[in-house]
Amino acid sequence: MRALLWLLTLFVLATLLALLAGNNQAVLTLYWSPTRAIDISLNMAILILFGLFLLGHALMRGVSGLIQLPRDARRWRIQQKERALHGHLLDAMSHYLAGRFSRARQAGQRALRQEEGLYGQQADPRDNVPAAQRLPYRMQLRALTHFIMAESSQAMQDGTQRDLHYTQALQAAEESSADIAVETREGIQLRATRWAIEDRQPAVALERLDALPQGTGRRVLALRHRLKAARQLGNTDLALETARTLARHKAFTPDAGRVLVSRLIVDQFKSAFDLDQLQRIWMRLDREERVWPEVALAAARQLVAVGGTAAQARAWLLPVWERVAAGEQSLSSSQRSALIAAIEPGLEGIDSDWLQRIETAYQRYPNRPDVQYLMGMACMKRQLWGKAQQFLTQAVQGLKDEPELHRNAWRALAELAEERNDGAAAQEAWKQAALVR
Incomplete structure (x- = not known):
């Protein structure tokens, strides 16, 4: 359609030109000294002038092209060298991603030589690129x-070359005027932090993280590095604080975040060697963290180990017990066994409130072997031999998947048999306790 419109336009122009020029009878006379005169039609004069204009324009374009030819040749050479520079850099990246670290360093070295030959002091004088035209x-x-070469050196365990290229990469990033230069520098610093973690140098990693700007230090990647460095250094407080921050930023799944935080809290408990220190750690925990079974159980065990009272341990375990008494299925069998084992040592001095809680749990779930076991042990501590015998006999049938409670139940039955002077039953109970694996 466009071609047809152009053709029609040309026909119209040709028609108008024929109408104007066909009826033009004007004559142009050129007088040539002294007596000569040349008569030509005005149409011919116009055509001659137009032809001279075209010829002059062509001559000027030709001369300009000849003058511009060296400059175009230099621009072409520079463009080819810049393409070669990009090609060497892409080769270095490809080799690095493919795990060919020696080749990546060689390609990076070629890229640096190409850049130095183009813009450096050793550049060809014919290719002197003005500052305004440089990349x-x-x-x-x-x-x-330099960063790719440093990464390749790290993979090759060449610390000297890694540090050299790391320093040069930071210098180049500082001199860069691009808008992304700050991101480039901070990214290189974050990767250097990972190198320190890989080399088991957590103090160096934390020092580099502290040197980052405040906003960069709060990024998820930086927090992950801080967490790893803190765990390597054994700084449980810093690791726990960082893990909580990561969990709030949803850097982990909810389950993974809880497992990590709970493990760090348990490590804190294990590092407490006196009652005051343990209580300070417990008071610093969030309310939500205190009701986690693994946290409460670890705290109760450590409390008893450092000389705390059984009543205080039961107070810390109360939220977990309420979940068990309510029939919540989120606790594993090992956690329920650990809870029963943590409550059991202080049964002789247990108060009426806890007895009421145990009885309420038994009335609600009379067929649960862990509750039967706890009822039997409570009755045994209060010298209610008959009830203790009844509850423990029921419990041993369902505790086969919980070896510790199963063994303790048989031992208690053996002691009850000895109490009533039933040697055969006592011997059989001790035998069954010894067979529990």
Whole structure:
């Protein structure tokens, strides 16, 4: 359609030109001294002038092209060298991703030589590139090239070359005028932190993290590095604080975040060697963290180990017991066994409130062997031999999957048999306790 419109336009122009020029009878006379005169039609004169204009324009274009030819040749050479620079950098990245670290360093070295030959002091004088025409991101390219070489050196366990290229990469990033230069520098610093963690140098990693700007230090990647470094250093307080921050930022799944935080809390409990220290750690926990079974159980065990009272241990275990008494299925069998084992040692001095709680749980779930076991042990501590015998006999049938409680139940039955002077039953109970694996 467009071609048809152009053709119609040309026909119209040709028609108008024929109408104007066909009826033009004007004559142009050129007088030539002294007596000569040349008569030509006005149409011919116009055509001659137009032809001279075209010829002059062509001559000027030709001369301009000849003058511009060296400059175009230089621009072409520079463009080819810049393409080669990009090609070497891409080769270095490809080799690094493929795990060919020695080749990545060689390609990076070629890229650096190409950049130095183009913009450096050893550049060809014929290719003297004005500052305004240089690549605006050439220093960023140089920084990334040094970074790839540093990463390859780290993979090859060449610490000397790694540190050299790391320093040069930071210098190039500092000199870069690109808008992304700050991100480039901070990214290189974060990767250097990971190198320190891989080399088991957590103090160096934390020092580099502290040197980062405040906003960069709060990024998820930086927090992950801080967590790993703190765990390597054994700084449980810092690791726990960082893990909580990561969990709030949803860096983990909810289950994974809870497992990590609970493990760190348990490690804190294990590091407490006196009652005051343990209580301070407990008071610093969030309310939600105190009701986690693994946390409460670890706290209760450590409390008893450092000389705390059984009543205080039961107070810490109360939220977990309420979940068990309510029939919540989120607790594993090992956690329920650990809870029963933590409550059992203080049964002789247990108060009426806890007895009421145990009885209420038994009335609600009379067929649960762990509750039967706890009822039997409570009755045994209060010298209610008959009830203790009844509850424990029921419990041993269902505790086969919980070896510790199963063994303790048989031992209690053996002691009850000895109490009533039934040697055969006592011997059989001790035998069954010894067979529990």
